[in-house]
Amino acid sequence: MESVVSPEPSQKSPLDSSSKQVTTIEELKDSTDAELTKIGLMRAFVEARDPFSKEVDDLTIRRFLRARNLDVEKASAMFLKYLKWKRSIMPNGYISPSEIAEDIAQEKVFVQGLDKKGRPIVVAFAAKHFQSKNGADGFKRYVAFTLEKLCSRMPPGQEKFLSIADIEGWGYANSDLRGYLNALSTLQDCYPERLGKMFIVHAPYLFMKIWKMIYPFIDDNTKKKIVFVENKKLKSTLLEEIEESQLPDIYGGQMALVPIQDS
Helix, strand or coil: CEEECCCCCCCCCCCHHHECCCCCCCCCCCCCHHHHHHHHHHHHHHHCCCHHHHHECHHHHHHHHHHCCCCHHHHHHHHHHHHHHHHHHCCCCCCCHHHHHHHHHCCCEEEEEECCCCCEEEEEEHHHCCCCCCCCHHHHHHHHHHHHHHHHCCCCCCCCEEEEEECCCCCHHHCCHHHHHHHHHHHHHHCCCCEEEEEEECCCHHHHHHHHHHHHHCCHHHHCCEEEECHHHHHHHHHCCCCCCCCEHHHCCCECCEEHHHC
């Protein structure tokens, strides 16, 4: 069945979406003893090098550790690079919709509902994406804006989201290899262990040519979460992860999609 392959907020810390100061024992209950030990080691290491690290909770530290197979040195380097990136891309702690007006106008990313594991559902329409006339920076900010929105929608105790990438109608006019790779890099390097699963639906043959160029840049952990869905099994496959009451109506469910900026 499957083949794996608002209004602007007030000014905040650049690390606001990950800030929690205190992580409870309950939230870390599924951590192994090795993870708990390495969370402490990594926290001491990164706090000595970047004071903003103190604003980040232990769950964030754990996600970076898991993304690097609990290698404290590699996870710390990844995390410190992330802190620098976030201060650069959102110095006020958020991205204003006015900064990404061109991408928002394309109405290509929507959210609605939760899957059976309580993960927020996001739907992206590839045929609505076009290369920015103002260079790559705008789309980079739009990707970060989208991921921040998704993280803010996660219920307590949830760290991941489920994505549906709808490729129907995609053509060469939508092809943006540089943009796709930038989005992938942002997801993998700055929001590790946030993607729970990605369904790729309605993928035309033409898209597979560019997919072959993207695939080598996808890390092994992410590859395991990507599923291409056959058209004839679309609804049944989605229903394995999403209740019909939470499934977007365009796939036979009951939820109307909401643009990401309005969520």
